[in-house]
Amino acid sequence: MKIPVLDLKPQIQAHRAEIMAAIESVIDNTRFVLGPEVTELERAVSAYTGSKHAVGVASGSDALLIALMALGIGGADAVITTPYTFFATVGAICRVGAIPIFVDIRPDSLNIDAGLVEKCLTERCEPDAAAGVLRDRISGRLVRAIIPVHLFGQCADMDAIMxxxxxxxxxxxxxAAQALGARCNGARAGSIGHIGCLSFYPTKNLGGFGDGGMLTTSDDSLAEHCRILRVHGSKPKYYHSRVGVNSRLDSIQAAALLVGLKHLDEWTRMRREHARTYTESLKDTHGVVPPAVLPNQHHVFNQYVIRSNNRDALRRFLAEREIGAEIYYPLPLHLQECFSQFGYKKGNFPESERAAEESLAIPMFPYLTVEQRTTVTNAIKEFHKK
Ligand SMILES: Cc1ncc(COP(=O)(O)O)c(C=O)c1O
Structure with missing residues (x-):
């Protein structure tokens, strides 16, 4: 039985008629970019997350870029974040001219360690009286923001970070690209910080039929900034107060995402049930550590990521049995060639480096069957018995 790490087909099939009708209605009304479906999706996502505003953009990567631009973060600044994330988090920091200050992750949740953030702020930074914020002693930059990443569908420790x-x-x-619907102490991902960034990339819990993203915030002025920045910084049209970007959400994506949003809680329930049975089945397997769900966290399992003491061989073993498994992420960002100018070395962030060597995402999607699930766990147990 071939089991891909992600199979979108059964999910699309289950809602095909509804999706096709929504897409056809956009084709009929011809408002293809930032049309009424985008406004409707923005209202629905702001209600869903509990943020006052939501602003549709072309991707999660652009949401991060526009968030930084809206906050005025640029060439004199530094931003604290995790090295164990998808590239876009740090790519956005660099694209506005700021630099990343990496802080290692917790070994259990794989999210940024708030205790180490505090250590960094007190030991590496000093107050800058003129700017009224901290200055990084190493780079001389002003420390303006933290980007916690809610990795794999579980929020970072937002109370401590806030x-x-x-x-x-x-x-x-x-x-919050991987965490729409996740909650930390009851608050929805994207509504806790000053601004949240969502992705609708097809692999996400609410995925479109191409790229898409959204910003969430309860700050009126930040929301307005984001709306202006996504259309080349123009308001009114053709009058530009700032240089923005072209980052608009397509109406066809919004129409399909509106259908998906209606089913998101049910899909999340299905994901959580797969995760529960995976963990139940794997918890006593020697050499395997199932993902931890920390107290007060509602995990939405965009990915189910185990740790294995023989990860690469396990992946090959699964591949021989046509079971898909992915490595998120094989090289932490502080060791990427394009960030070498920041001077980080192997050994700087041991937990991130260990996670990159041990982590393996196994098949996780709402319509995973009981038979598929059992085949996956049996194969992992068989490998680790050897
Ligand atoms: C943690 C994280 N941040 C940002 C992004 C960027 O989102 P997008 O692919 O929509 O640009 C992604 C997803 O791809 C992600 O997983």
Whole structure:
């Protein structure tokens, strides 16, 4: 039985008629870019996350870029984030001219370690009286923001991060690309920091039929900035107060995403059930650590990522049995060639480096069958018995 790591076909099939009708209605009304479906999706996502505003953009990567631009973060600044994330988080920081200050992850959740953020803020940074914020002693840059990433569908420790941010006058940009619907102490991902960034890339819990993204915020002025920045910085049309970007959400994507949003809670329930049975089945397997769900966290399992003490061989073993498995992520960002100018070395972030060597995402999608699930766990147990 071939089991891909992600199979979207059964999910699309289950809602095909509804999706096709929604897409056809856009084709009929011809408002293809930022049309009424985009406005409707923005209202629906803001209600879903509990943020006052939502602003549709072309991708999650652009959401991060526009969030940084809207906050005025640029060439004199530094942003604290995790090295164990998808490239876009740090790519956006660099694209506005700022630099990343990496802080290692917790070994259990694989999210940024708030205790180490505090250590970084107190040991590596010093107050800058003129700017009224902290300055990084190493780079000389002003430390303006933290980007916690809610990796694999579980929020970072937002209470601790928000408390640190308040104390040190930092903005918090939540990278909630993988975590729509996740909650931390009851608050929905994307609604906790100053601004949240969502992705509708097809592999996400709410995925479109191409690229798409959204910003969420309860700050009126930030929302307005984002709306202006996504259309080349223009308001009114053809009058530009800032240089923005072309990052608009297509109406066809919004129409399909509106259908998906109606089913998102059911899909999340299905994902959580797969995760529960995976963990139940794997918890006593020697050499395997199932993902941890921390207290007060509602995990939405965009990915189900185990740790294995023989990861690469396990992946090959699964591939021989036609079971898909992916490595998220094989090289932490502090070791990427394009960031070598920041001077980080192997050994700087041991937990991120260990996670990159041990982590393996196994098949996870709403319409995974019981038979598929059992085949996956049996294969993992068989491998680790050897
Ligand atoms: C953690 C994280 N941040 C940002 C992004 C960027 O989103 P997109 O692919 O929509 O640009 C992604 C997803 O791809 C992601 O997983």
């Amino acid at each position: 408390a640190l941010a308040q104390r040190h006058k930092l903005f918090v940009i939540e990278d």
